[in-house]
Amino acid sequence: MRLVVVDDDGHYCELLSNELAEHGFSVEAFPDAQSMLEAIDSVAAADLIVLNWHLPRTNGIELMRQLKRRGLTLPIVFLTNRSLISYESLALKHGAVDFIDKARGIAILVHRLRLVIPTKAPEPRREALLQVGKLSLRPRSSRVSWNDVDVELTFGEFRIVNLLVSKLGQHVSYREIYDCLHYRGFIAGSGENGYRCNVRSAIKRIRQKFEACDPEFRAIENYPSFGYIWSRG
Structure with missing residues (x-):
């Protein structure tokens, strides 16, 4: 003071x-x-x-x-x-x-x-915002918007998008994507690589939600037999 x-x-x-x-x-x-x-x-x-x-x-x-x-x-x-x-x-x-x-x-x-002495009210914290092209990602509140339209992702779907965007332009494996939903080495699905089906289903739902905001959405690309990449925003 x-x-x-x-x-x-x-x-x-x-x-x-x-x-x-x-x-x-x-x-x-x-x-x-x-x-x-x-x-x-x-x-x-x-x-x-x-x-x-x-x-x-x-x-x-x-x-x-x-x-x-x-x-x-x-x-x-x-x-x-x-x-x-x-x-x-x-x-x-x-x-x-x-x-x-x-x-x-x-x-x-x-x-x-x-x-x-007047008590000063604390200034509201401004949430960190990650902007990649049309994508706006708010890690603290787990919210994502595309072209200023809220994409209603679940928390798990948000974690996948956050992972892909954090490695912008890099290929992310099926295993790494699945681990971000559970924990490293988590086993699920049919057979040794059964988790790949779960990841494909999750990515499909995520794409559909983005496409509902923008039919031209193509930011998530598949790298055959390996995983996915966030190519652009």
């Missing part, structure tokens, strides 16, 4: 920055309003602004007004020795989200800062 602190007490700012860093905060400190306003682009990237009440040639309330005029709407907390209720009321009236006495100590300060 990134804080901007405006306080003309350099020694205090240094101590504050070091202590807050131990609690996971990053602090950028400014000695006065002018230097802070000159770095407004950097300030805008912070999570929260911490102001002292009295500042050289101005005060925290006036600095708040200047920030609002510049369109900066970050939450602002006053951290000051001016603990009178009248100061606190004035700060809150002008839009401060909290007013903290410096004498309260770092533990209270950290707790209250965490209460007022």
Whole structure:
């Protein structure tokens, strides 16, 4: 969490920055309003602004007004020795989200800062997309589309297409295709090579589903006596 602190007490700012860093905060400190306003682009990237009440040639309330005029709407907390209720009321009236006495100590300060810093919702993860010509393949959701039309493959059929596309332009054996559906060396079908019939049936169903989206679909080609190849997308 990134804080901007405006306080003309350099020694205090240094101590504050070091202590807050131990609690996971990053602090950028400014000695006065002018230097802070000159770095407004950097300030805008912070999570929260911490102001002292009295500042050289101005005060925290006036600095708040200047920030609002510049369109900066970050939450602002006053951290000051001016603990009178009248100061606190004035700060809150002008839009401060909290007013903290410096004498309260770092533990209270950290707790209250965490209460007022907005929680940022995590950005939705964008699913990886493999694009090969007209084919769009989404491994995480096991979905395939052809020319932007969803091809309603079963999970097993998806695994076969994923295998063929991952070896684009290479011949993939019947055995390797069958193993991706079960496990390496799985035995099924009639005779030693009975699994080939199962693979042919699966490929036939896959082709039919793609052809329902595009009658000209020819991406899966057979290599006689060996297996199949995804030749193009």
